[in-house]
Amino acid sequence: MPHVLVLNASYEPLGVVPLRRALVLVLNNKAICLEESGALMHSATRALPAPSVVKLTKFVRVPFRGPVPLTRRALFARDGGKCAYCGCAATSVDHVIPRSRGGKHTWDNVVAACRRCNHVKADRHITELGWRLRHQPAPPTGLAWRIIGTGHRDPRWLPYLQPYGADDALARIDGISA
Incomplete structure (x- = not known):
């Protein structure tokens, strides 16, 4: 299953989640889709574009990251x-x-x-x-290493x-x- 990049409300990368979790965030208005993957996800009543990048609607305070x-x-x-x-x-x-x-x-x-x-x-x-x-x-530095180190990448x-x-x-x- 494809993965989606999740950004904080300040556009700071938070992590990578499965496509299903990202769709739930978008459908519950907790996130908005910034980039689409090009695929369509179908339900019984409608079709939604599958997100590739989503941004949370509210800022999430992230504790100190080691x-x-x-x-x-x-x-x-x-x-x-x-x-x-x-x-x-x-x-x-x-x-x-x-x-x-x-x-x-x-x-x-x-x-x-x-x-x-x-x-x-x-x-x-x-x-x-x-x-x-x-x-x-x-040791690698920067928030991008947390995302890239997961092995999931999307241009x-x-x-x-x-x-x-x-x-x-x-x-x-x-x-x-x-």
Whole structure:
């Protein structure tokens, strides 16, 4: 089922919801449709255009949002799906400082790696192998990472995510140097 970008009344991105939830928001006048997906949703009495982006009619106060959660999908998005050591397609997650040697499972210590590099590195430190990271791992910043890290993307969302760092995020995901 398609997903819909939900914006606060101030146009701040809040999250991504299933199409069914977005339709309920629109039908209950809790949200208005800003972008349509092009599909029609039919009921017994009428047909509605399926939304792609909705904006809430009332402002919702969002409590403090902590750092972006470290998930496999968000990690691959941050690293652009490329190995942090050799640059080929990444298929696994690697800890720069191995957990067996006291490394933590944090954004600063986790990178995407290809199977070959991950196997060769094993539980050694990169200085022992003479390797270097292609880029220093760091936590992603910006509201757009919360949306893009879900794995749901729609080109119609881009104008609403650009003020919140979507250009950098999408460039990394698509493999384009920003």
